[in-house]
Amino acid sequence: MPPLEVWEKVFVRDADFLQSTHGKVGCVICHGGDSSADDKQIAHAGLVIDPSEGDCMTCHQDVAHANEISLHTTLSGFESALEARGGNVAEGTPLATVLENHCQECHTSCGQCHVSRPDELGGGLVSGHKFRETPSTQYNCIACHGSRVSAEYLGENKGIPADVHWTQESMLCTACHSVELHGSGELADNRYHNPDTAKCEDCHQDVWTNTEGNPQHEQHLGDLSCQVCHSVAYKNCYGCHVSIDPEGLPCRTSEPSVMQFEIGYNPLRSSERSSKYVVLRHVPTCAGTCDYYGTDLFPDFDAVSTWKYATPHNIQLNTPQNESCDACHGNIDLFLTEEDIRDEERDANRDVVVTDFPETVGE
């Protein structure tokens, strides 16, 4: 996505904005500065480029309060992932520095979803300062969630079809992901801890209420997550290492990503997510990810699997594994086994590696 020219970023191209609720309050109410000055420097003195913090709360208290502790705002998912491996993220620790140097750039604000492109992409107004109740899929959602989610959803991974929700219905991100984007009102460890997270059954309720004529659903709805049968190969990342380069800038290296499809045991099994089998995605993290910042920063690295619960965005009605019973039953290649695990990660993944494979049924 090419960045905007400097002037484009601040061009209020739609004069109608000035007659909107937000436009009518006047620029300086939110942005500060001096609207009576003709000189640019004077006019911009004290300018607040992104006034999200505080200002949105004035009128949108409910949603702004909830959003204050949402994953989009706090990035608490990063912290909880580090802590789950025994990491200490308290102020002044090496991992606190890691978070500051390598994770905080992904923070977003009200304005960076509803008004402008995220700072991470250079910012700039999306629709001439119009406040978009629904963020732009292209300039907001995909701007940050591009390397895995959007590439899968739009079919940009070579040889892998786009998601059927895109190809057949042109559904945008917010068609499924709405209220959850502002969090649940409680601090979450990860996105799956939000009860409002998008679920297949939100739209496909009939699949659960009527399995007649569909023996696969009849047999497997309780045991398998939807993605086990209806997802295809997705991106997996390995060997991420973070450090500071000779120029003093934060940098990151990782191995080339790999398209894989792996069914494993559900690491988040609960009453909300009861499937025994789910698809698992390998996260970039490895034991040495933060070695630049210190030794033994994850004393309990094996407490959490490196193959994580996943919901790939490349859903298909028909997939290689649901062609027939034996396309999956007895097809060990589909399942995460010991052989798929790197030696140094065996203990971390002991609970998700499949050991009881379904046997062939001859159909």
Next chain:
Amino acid sequence: MKRLLIAVTAILVLVALAAIGCTNKGLVGTPPEEGEEVVSSCVSCHTDKETLKALASSEPEAATSEATTGEG
């Protein structure tokens, strides 16, 4: 009677505080009065493409490491 007066006064004060908190919290400037015409150099510049182009100063390039490889 005195208690009633105190109670009414307290309620009025609370309502006034709530109203102030609701309208001004977090705002940088002062909102225009109803019907007041907003004369703003912000609007005149930021709605004029040519002016913006003429006044645009180059932004400092975001410092990103050339050592970064792989996908984020």
